[in-house]
Amino acid sequence: MEQRLFALQRLSAMVMAPFVLVHLGIILYAVRGGLTAAEILARTQGSLFWIPFYSLFVISVAVHVPIGLRNILIEWARLSRGAASVCCFLFGLLLLSMGLRAVAAVGGLLS
Amino acid sequence: MEATKAAQRTLKVRIARGTEDGNFTTYEVPWRENQTVLDVVTEVQRRIEPTLSYRFACRVGVCGSCAMTVNGKPRWTCRTHVSRVEEDGVIVIEPLRNMPRIKDLVVDMSEFFDKWKKAGSTFVGTATRHEPPAAVSPTSKKRKMADAAIECINCGVCYASCDVVAWDKEYLGPAALNRAWTLFNDERHADPKDVLKKATSGSGCNSCHTQGNCMTHCPVSLSPTGSIAGLKKNALLQFLKGGD
Numbered sequence: 001m002e003q004r005l006f007a008l009q010r011l012s013a014m015v016m017a018p019f020v021l022v023h024l025g026i027i028l029y030a031v032r033g034g035l036t037a038a039e040i041l042a043r044t045q046g047s048l049f050w051i052p053f054y055s056l057f058v059i060s061v062a063v064h065v066p067i068g069l070r071n072i073l074i075e076w077a078r079l080s081r082g083a084a085s086v087c088c089f090l091f092g093l094l095l096l097s098m099g100l101r102a103v104a105a106v107g108g109l110l111s
Numbered sequence: 112m113e114a115t116k117a118a119q120r121t122l123k124v125r126i127a128r129g130t131e132d133g134n135f136t137t138y139e140v141p142w143r144e145n146q147t148v149l150d151v152v153t154e155v156q157r158r159i160e161p162t163l164s165y166r167f168a169c170r171v172g173v174c175g176s177c178a179m180t181v182n183g184k185p186r187w188t189c190r191t192h193v194s195r196v197e198e199d200g201v202i203v204i205e206p207l208r209n210m211p212r213i214k215d216l217v218v219d220m221s222e223f224f225d226k227w228k229k230a231g232s233t234f235v236g237t238a239t240r241h242e243p244p245a246a247v248s249p250t251s252k253k254r255k256m257a258d259a260a261i262e263c264i265n266c267g268v269c270y271a272s273c274d275v276v277a278w279d280k281e282y283l284g285p286a287a288l289n290r291a292w293t294l295f296n297d298e299r300h301a302d303p304k305d306v307l308k309k310a311t312s313g314s315g316c317n318s319c320h321t322q323g324n325c326m327t328h329c330p331v332s333l334s335p336t337g338s339i340a341g342l343k344k345n346a347l348l349q350f351l352k353g354g355d
Contacts, residue, residue, distance in 0.1 A: 006317040006343075007350050071318070075278035081313070 005067050012064035019057045045108025054107070058099030066092035120200070122193060124151055126163065127205040130212055135203070136160070148188035148196065149177050152204060152216070165216040172330065175266025179216050180205040185271040187330045207271035223267050223284065230287035231309030232294055235301040245299045257296035260289050260338045262331050269325035269335050281314035285325035285335030288316050292338035295345065307346045316342040 030040075044050045066088035073084040104110050120142040125135045138155045149167055156163040167177040172190040179188050182196050182203050196202055210218035238245060247254050269285035270276055276284050291310040295303045310316050316339045325335040 002313060002315065002317055003311045003346055003350050006311070007347055010347065074314075075275070075318075078278075 005070070008063055009067040012060045012067075015060045016057070016064060019053070019060065022053070023057065041106065041108070044106050047107065051103060051107040051109070054103045055100065058096065058103055062092050062096035062099060065095060122146075122151065122197065123201045124155060125201065125203045126152070126155065126160075126216070128163070128215055130214055142193070142200070146193045148179070148181050148186070148191045148193060148202065148204065151193060151202065152179075152188060163216070164214045173264070175264040175268075175330075178207055178266045178268050178271070178330075180207060180271065185268040185328050187266060187268070190330060207267055209271050209273065209276045210267065218267075220267055223270050223286070224265070226283045227265070227287040227290060229309065230283045230291040230315070231306040232287060232290040234294060234297065234299075236299060237301045238299070247298050251298070253296040253298055256341065257293045260293045260333055260335070263289055263333055263335075264331070266330065268328050268330055272324040272328040274322060274324060275318055275320055279314050279318060282318050283310070283313075283315055285319075285339065288319070288342060289333065289335040289338040291316075292341050295342065304349065307342065307349060310342050311346045316346065319343070 030043075069091060070084045070088040073079040073087060074081060077084075079087070121139045122142040124138045124140060126138065128134050128136045138159050140151055140154045140159075143150075149170060152163070152165050153167075156165065165177070165179070167189065168174040169176070170189050172187055175187065177188045178185060180186075181188060181191055182198060185207055186196075188204075193202060204216065206212050206216045206218045210220055210223060213219050249255075249258075263286055265286055267286070269289075273282075273285055275282050288310055291306050294300050295306045295310075297303075300306070319336070319339045321336055321340065323336045326333070326337070329335065
């Protein structure tokens, strides 16, 4: 279990590294001449690049963050491994559902 | 005679007493040339406070029994000269951190040794007494890695210095994992995979934050941090190969 989580956290970090760089790069590029919500939505809605890119980004965040948070709860909040696992599993589900919902909305899949 | 008396300086020693935190008694002892912190504790116990409890055995940095916290840092008191640690003629001596205190400067090291076993540190041979001794090349990579970590004498200084141990009472600690690393690299050991399994389970090597306190304070300059990094790397490789 611990070894699996350790490996998953490292692997998800490796997946996220290029995502973060592309994410920041696109923000800098896109806002260079000012930006409105309508312009953003015009680019993202129905985009075959944007939707899968951010779906994978959200999934890797939902894997990576709860594992780190679990360690913090065990070490600093002195929670038992079981309690920390349950809390962080639920938090991971919350991140995943909120993230995917945002991707679906900005990607125009809900309209 | 007068000159000698005038030159006799005294050292203030604040020693943690009893079983509760924050209970200190201050003693004054003659400040001598080439005096170690262990000499000071012994002088206090022999001349001023016979009820003072502390541990020591060899007095020369071989046994590791006399480790205490001196001015906030864990050290072997027998290898620490007063001149190196005194601050304005004062030294503060406390028991080692992270282990339950028995009395004064003595801590209960049971959990430290229990974790040593839990980390998969027991050697299991494959040869019988009828076979010749194993020929392990001193130049082999594994032998060199084991050699770099083998000189640990279990004094508990690294365990006391480790913040992860302070946060997570289940964490196996630097000494136990350092031992597991030497055994993992021992070519004669029957089951190195089992060592990895035990060293990574629960609050094992993966809990280490690589802060390096163990490495900084180790009196024999070992690097348990490096040993733990080796365990992490090999465990991860084994996991990715599907060995779990």
